[in-house]
Structures are given as C-alpha cells and as structure tokens.
Amino acid sequence: MTNRKLIIGNWKMNPGTLEEAKKIVAKTKRVAAKLDHTDVVVCPPFVFLPQLAPRRSVKHFHVGAQSVYFEESGSYTGEVSVAMLRDVGTEYVIVGHSEERKRGDTDEIVAKKVKAVIDAGLTPIVCVGEISRDVEGASHYEVLKKQIQNSFAGVPKRAGRDIVLAYEPVWAIGAKESMVPSEIYEMSLFVKKVFSDAFGPETAVKVTILYGGAVNFRNAADIISIGKVDGLLVGRESLNTVGFVELLKAVDAVK
Ligand code: PGA
Numbered sequence: 117m118t119n120r121k122l123i124i125g126n127w128k129m130n131p132g133t134l135e136e137a138k139k140i141v142a143k144t145k146r147v148a149a150k151l152d153h154t155d156v157v158v159c160p161p162f163v164f165l166p167q168l169a170p171r172r173s174v175k176h177f178h179v180g181a182q183s184v185y186f187e188e189s190g191s192y193t194g195e196v197s198v199a200m201l202r203d204v205g206t207e208y209v210i211v212g213h214s215e216e217r218k219r220g221d222t223d224e225i226v227a228k229k230v231k232a233v234i235d236a237g238l239t240p241i242v243c244v245g246e247i248s249r250d251v252e253g254a255s256h257y258e259v260l261k262k263q264i265q266n267s268f269a270g271v272p273k274r275a276g277r278d279i280v281l282a283y284e285p286v287w288a289i290g291a292k293e294s295m296v297p298s299e300i301y302e303m304s305l306f307v308k309k310v311f312s313d314a315f316g317p318e319t320a321v322k323v324t325i326l327y328g329g330a331v332n333f334r335n336a337a338d339i340i341s342i343g344k345v346d347g348l349l350v351g352r353e354s355l356n357t358v359g360f361v362e363l364l365k366a367v368d369a370v371k
Pocket of ligand 1: 290
C-alpha cells in the first residue's frame with residue numbers, strides 16, 4: 117500500500133449533457149486541489165473528454181477514458197484509438213470493465229487493449245473480478261487467477277509497475293452493499309499475489325490496487341483502512357457531487 121490514494125470516478129453513460137458534465141468536473145477539481153494524499157481521475161463518456169481534460173495540469177486531478185480500441189487506426193467503425201485519447205489530454209484508460217466484458221471483451225481483447233494503452237504512454241486501469249462467489253468450493257479464486265493471468269498475457273514485465281489493477285467483484289457492482297472490508301483485504305492480497313507471480317515481487321509492490329463495487333461516502337474510508345487497498349473505483353457515487361466530495365474528504369483523512 118502506498119501513502120497516496122487514487123480515486124477513479126467511472127461515470128458510465130452519464131450525464132446527459134456537456135453542461136452537467138462540466139459542473140461535476142468543476143466541483144471535483146476544486147475539491148481535488150485541496151486534498152493532501154489523494155489523486156482523483158474522472159472518466160466521462162468519450163464525447164466529453166476534449167472539453168473536460170485540463171489544458172494545463174491541475175493539482176491531483178486527471179481525466180480518463182472508459183474504454184479504447186487496440187488497433188492504431190483504420191476501418192473500425194465506432195471505435196476510438198489510444199492516440200486519439202492521448203491527443204485530447206486523456207491520461208488513464210479503464211480496460212476490461214465487467215460491463216464491457218459482458219458485451220464481448222474477452223481476456224485476450226483486454227490484454228491487447230492493456231498493451232495498446234501502455235505503448236501509448238497512458239495508464240491502464242485494468243478491471244478484474246469474479247461474477248459470483250462459490251462459498252462451498254471457493255472456485256472463484258481460480259476463476260479470478262485465470263482472468264488476471266490472461267488479461268496481462270504478453271504485457272512486458274517492466275510495464276507492470278505502471279498498471280492500476282481494480283478488483284471489482286461483479287456481484288457488488290451496482291449493488292446496495294459493497295463487499296465487506298475484511299474480505300476486500302483478503303481478496304486484494306490474493307490479487308496482488310497472482311500479479312506478483314506474473315510480474316515479480318518488486319513490480320507487485322509498486323502496483324496500485326483498487327476496489328470497486330457499491331462504494332459510497334459512508335463505506336469508502338473503511339474500505340481503504342480495513343481493506344488496505346490503494347484506492348477506489350467509484351460508479352454511481354462519482355456522479356453525485358455531494359456524496360463524491362464527502363467520499364474524497366473521507367478517503368484523504370485516512371492515515
Ligand atoms: P458502482 O459501480 O460504484 O455504481 O457499484 C462501480 C463500477 O462499475 O466500477
């Protein structure tokens with residue numbers, strides 16, 4: 117666990133207008149500038165990125181994309197490349213979110229995207245997580261292990277330290293309650309161990325591990341302090357400016 121914390125807001129297909137998006141960013145930026153130990157990344161829909169990415173660097177505030185395509189250019193209708201994202205000031209890219217995996221992104225596609233993002237000099241936020249828990253047989257450990265190994269297949273070892281790895285149990289995404297913090301701790305250790313086996317222990321110490329799934333301003337501090345993760349991937353609460361501001365302050369106050 118590093119001293120600094122990383123909070124990512126994944127807006128998904130929200131809000132409906134650029135004006136609303138600008139308001140959320142303005143508020144988030146103001147709060148981010150006052151934080152001591154926390155960096156904030158907001159990930160709006162593609163169309164808003166050029167307007168929301170800061171032209172000059174803003175303290176503790178960055179912009180990320182929710183997705184990307186791995187090819188450099190060409191006949192790929194509807195897709196966006198890493199070079200395009202970089203050109204408009206994007207610094208982070210979410211890869212392999214479960215909602216994209218559900219729509220067809222396999223581990224193989226995720227690995228290609230991770231490589232493309234790293235090659236472009238951007239930071240991938242790679243999402244992994246089991247769809248359900250197998251309380252009896254604990255088979256979800258094996259499922260998660262395979263998913264992590266395959267999602268990084270072919271990614272060079274030296275790139276490992278610049279990866280953000282978001283553990284998001286799919287059953288907790290959009291749910292009422294997050295995973296309990298003590299279990300988050302256990303799972304984050306497991307995720308780190310698998311990552312360490314793939315990239316080596318020195319790299320694994322540097323990797324940033326996030327938790328995501330039903331995070332809000334009430335549970336955020338406990339997830340950081342008891343779950344011992346380096347940060348959070350926040351969906352719904354990142355669009356609720358009042359709640360998100362409280363969440364950022366609560367996380368920043370965790371020693
Ligand atoms: P949620 O979404 O915080 O709304 O559960 C998390 C995510 O999908 O990353």
